[in-house]
Amino acid sequence: MTKLYDFIKSQINIDESELETILLNFNERKIKKDRFVLKHGHFATDYYFIKSGGLRINFDINNNSKTAWIALENEFFTDLTSIKNKVPSRYNIQAIEDTILFTIKSETMERLYKEYPIWQQFGRQIWENAFLKAIDGLLNFQNMNAEERYLTTMQQTELLQRIPLKDLADFLGITPTSLSRLRKKIK
Amino acid sequence: MTKLYDFIKSQINIDESELETILLNFNERKIKKDRFVLKHGHFATDYYFIKSGGLRINFDINNNSKTAWIALENEFFTDLTSIKNKVPSRYNIQAIEDTILFTIKSETMERLYKEYPIWQQFGRQIWENAFLKAIDGLLNFQNMNAEERYLTTMQQTELLQRIPLKDLADFLGITPTSLSRLRKKIK
DNA sequence: TTCATTTCTTGCCATTTGGCAATTCCTTCA
DNA sequence: TGAAGGAATTGCCAAATGGCAAGAAATGAA
Numbered sequence: 001m002t003k004l005y006d007f008i009k010s011q012i013n014i015d016e017s018e019l020e021t022i023l024l025n026f027n028e029r030k031i032k033k034d035r036f037v038l039k040h041g042h043f044a045t046d047y048y049f050i051k052s053g054g055l056r057i058n059f060d061i062n063n064n065s066k067t068a069w070i071a072l073e074n075e076f077f078t079d080l081t082s083i084k085n086k087v088p089s090r091y092n093i094q095a096i097e098d099t100i101l102f103t104i105k106s107e108t109m110e111r112l113y114k115e116y117p118i119w120q121q122f123g124r125q126i127w128e129n130a131f132l133k134a135i136d137g138l139l140n141f142q143n144m145n146a147e148e149r150y151l152t153t154m155q156q157t158e159l160l161q162r163i164p165l166k167d168l169a170d171f172l173g174i175t176p177t178s179l180s181r182l183r184k185k186i187k
Numbered sequence: 188m189t190k191l192y193d194f195i196k197s198q199i200n201i202d203e204s205e206l207e208t209i210l211l212n213f214n215e216r217k218i219k220k221d222r223f224v225l226k227h228g229h230f231a232t233d234y235y236f237i238k239s240g241g242l243r244i245n246f247d248i249n250n251n252s253k254t255a256w257i258a259l260e261n262e263f264f265t266d267l268t269s270i271k272n273k274v275p276s277r278y279n280i281q282a283i284e285d286t287i288l289f290t291i292k293s294e295t296m297e298r299l300y301k302e303y304p305i306w307q308q309f310g311r312q313i314w315e316n317a318f319l320k321a322i323d324g325l326l327n328f329q330n331m332n333a334e335e336r337y338l339t340t341m342q343q344t345e346l347l348q349r350i351p352l353k354d355l356a357d358f359l360g361i362t363p364t365s366l367s368r369l370r371k372k373i374k
Numbered sequence: 375t376t377c378a379t380t381t382c383t384t385g386c387c388a389t390t391t392g393g394c395a396a397t398t399c400c401t402t403c404a
Numbered sequence: 405t406g407a408a409g410g411a412a413t414t415g416c417c418a419a420a421t422g423g424c425a426a427g428a429a430a431t432g433a434a
Contacts, residue, residue, distance in 0.1 A: 178391055
């Protein structure tokens with residue numbers, strides 16, 4: 001769990017012993033490429049920390065499934081809406097390659113939040129950061145065209161270069177056809 | 188401060204006395220329509236709770252100012268990037284009408300977070316909710332065209348109907364010209 | 375109320391993005 | 405290793421959105 005350990009340490013100043021105790025509440029889960037972590041219509045029950053690999057978060061909209069988001073190595077992820085509002089998830093969450101997660105039940109998270117104020121701080125910071133990332137994405141959509149969004153996204157992480165172009169197209173909010181033309185034009 | 192009081196109560200289960208103490212750290216600030224709350228290039232120092240009125244968050248991009256977001260009555264708002272990273276703000280924040288804020292210094296927030304675990308929980312929930320809202324906006328951009336975004340936005344709050352169309356256009360990520368045509372077509 | 379300024383609308387045309395179908399290219403798995 | 409199915413590209417054309425400029429409408433200050 002070194003990766004998770006380091007990640008938490010990078011976010012908060014926590015006692016070694018407390019951290020050890022908290023880590024005991026995580027479980028490792030391995031997912032083969034293309035297998036589902038969560039299926040649309042089911043209830044999200046866990047938070048995931050991605051040790052390696054990545055997740056594709058797909059969104060069902062008028063009969064087809066679009067990639068809404070990609071979560072990668074060293075990130076926390078879950079369907080927070082499903083957990084908070086106890087509603088079935090709108091998402092299909094799927095491994096984009098062989099992936100290792102550290103998972104923790106949402107009730108356990110809640111308990112740890114109460115038990116360890118520093119963990120509550122950790123939670124706050126995680127969501128603050130998630131918010132900033134989402135706003136960044138939003139501003140990109142508001143102020144850039146597809147080509148600019150593509151170039152910006154490409155810079156951000158090399159893993160994005162490994163996902164199928166059709167998923168990337170969804171992520172960018174354009175059709176695979178358009179993305180293909182974009183790439184041709186740029187090259 | 189009834190509004191703020193009620194808002195906090197709606198988010199967390201807090202002792203009356205603690206809440207009273209916490210509220211003492213907020214200050215009331217009145218802003219006339221069109222006056223600035225924060226100017227681009229300055230450092231954000233406060234969190235705002237909007238008692239009445241609303242804020243336009245503008246973003247300077249290649250020499251003109253675009254409305255990135257609108258924050259309304261009963262919402263918390265600040266430039267979190269500026270506060271967290273201690274960098275000058277990229278935003279101009281301006282009152283869209285006569286507005287009353289309850290403000291609190293970011294250092295005070297930090298102190299209260301540490302002092303009152305329940306307040307840390309409040310902070311976490313605020314940002315969880317902000318995240319969910321941002322993601323919702325993001326999905327709209329990914330999966331809807333301008334017309335659909337317009338219709339969706341119009342449903343959400345009647346106050347949005349009170350902002351100038353050019354700001355609304357920015358918010359929707361289109362030009363005022365296009366918005367005007369959209370509206371004509373729909374009517 | 376009037377004038378000046380800003381916002382909004384509209385016409386004309388350009389650019390961006392999409393839809394569909396045919397073809398090619400890759401994967402994968404038997 | 406080769407056949408099958410999905411992914412990516414491309415051509416042709418359509419729809420959505422933008423740019424610019426002119427005029428109409430709304431707003432605000434004196």
